[in-house]
Amino acid sequence: MPFTVTADDTSRTVTIAMSKPYGFLLNTIGLAPIVCAKGMKDPSILKNSSSGTGPFVLTNYQPGRSMTFIRRQGYAWGPNGAATSAPGTPAKMVLKFVTDETTAANLILADQLNAAVIKGPERQRLNGRGLDKVGSAGSGEWLWFNQLGNRPTQDLAVQKALLMAADLPQLIKVSTGGIGTAATGLINARPTACPGNPLAGQLPEHDLDAAGALLDQAGWVEGSDGIRRKGGATLHLDVHYVPSVSVYAQPTAELVAQEWKALGVQTKLTADTTTALSQTMFQTSNSDVYLEPFGGNLPTQMVPYVSGPTPPDGVNLAGINNAAYNSLVAKAEALLLVWRRTSRPGDPAPLLRPAGLDPAARYRDVRTDAVHFATVLREYGIRPELPRGDWASAAVHLVRMP
Incomplete structure (x- = not known):
């Protein structure tokens, strides 16, 4: 999401303005880096040192080997007054790349x-x-079925059969060394921006016989040699994975191949480097299945990977075109943030006219439960309830009505 940042030394404020309404501003505003004047004047110093206001200062950087930080003397503006003078604060930290x-x-x-x-x-x-x-949450292996070109994985029945043939709990166990759990969404970061479990009830149960019946219906019939064919073509899948990402990547890929072999599907396991797999995923699209950890911090980060332009013009790596998902993306929520530096008795709250709403839709204010027509909001605006006093702020959360 494009944004601009401006600073006002007099009022000691930094203002971040998004190019259009963005529902996750509160989750991401702290990620915008703030570089001090020295670094802005000469950005080259940022290659090997820091120019900020944090509790530690980068003093030495050896690419691929280490980073050395020393304690910033006098630092006392951390969260809840945290200071480097606190007992136990190290004088130096060395981060090694092992x-x-x-x-x-x-x-x-x-x-x-x-x-x-x-x-x-x-x-x-x-x-x-x-x-x-x-402990921290991380992404296990994802199964991406390439729907681009004339591939067997373009057929939804084939995708479902492959999932039914795979023992997902066992795959989770193998791919995480026995400590992982089933995902509850596309986002693995904690805390989650959108709680809930949208995957509940979406995945088929492990059933090899039902998987075979699905492939039979799709025309992929098992021969006397145990291999499925359709119109003379063998059901053969090229599965790409990256061994260097995890010690569990190869055994996971081998287990997938083993379970699909029992279904009559032949597989070729291709071990890639991260660079080679990236080229395959986002340039050539020359594979049937990707087995790769994936994830993000916000649902919005996943949108271009599961919708929109396909490689090499976009990053929709599997060629997904789900009408329901595309419609929901278009109905994205809106979060309006407003603040007032100073106020005088009797001053009204500022009037907001959100311009990024769908003019044909209605939106519900999450706090008040009031429903507004987008055309009315855009024409006449909405006045948020701001607290009294200077530097007052408020958020208006609008959700599109079905």
Whole structure:
């Protein structure tokens, strides 16, 4: 979402303006980087050092090896008054780039590292040492069925049959080293911007016989050799994955191939580098199935990957064209933010005329439950209820009515 940022030194404020109504501004406004005047004047210094106001200052950067930070003296403007003068605040921190998890685990056990991100089997070795740990949500493997070109995976019946033939709980177990759980949405970041479980009831149950019946109906008939064919063509799928992403990627791909073989589907497993898979996904589209971790922080980030232009003109990598989803995207919600620097007795709240609404729709105000016609809002506006006093602010959350 394009945005502009302006600063006012006199009022000591920074204003972020979106190019159009955006429902996740409160989730993302803190992600906008603020570079101090020194860095703005000479951006080249940002290659190896920092120019900001955080509790630590980057003093040394060795690409691919490490980053060194020292404590900022006098820092006392953190959340709830957090300051670097607090006991236990380190004078220096060194962030090392250690790509091998066994090496990282060994360094922790040898007291040469204070912390590390461990995703693979080394977790089991570290769990028995009584170390403190913090869990975080991450993405497991996604199955993307390529619907571009004249491919078997273009047929929804084939997609459903492949899912029914796969033992999803077992795939989750293998792909996460036995600690993962089923996804509850497209977004894995926590806390979630949109709570709920939109995937509930959407996935078919594991049923190999029903999967075979679906393929029979679609014309893919199993021969005496156990292989399915249609019009002389073999049901053969090219499955791409990236071993370097996770130690569990290859066994997961092999389990997928094994389960689909039982259905009469032949598979070719193609191990890619991240660069090669990216080229296949977003340039050539030359594969049938992608097995790749995926995810984002907001639902809006997923929109171009599951709708709209396809490669190489867009990033809708599987060629998805779901009319219901496209309609819901077009009915996106609107969040209006308003603030007032100073006020005098009797001053009315500012009048807002939202220009990004669908003129043919009605919108419900989430707080008041009032329903407004978009044409009325655009023509006559809406006055939000602002608290008394200076620097008052309020949010108006509008949801399109069905």
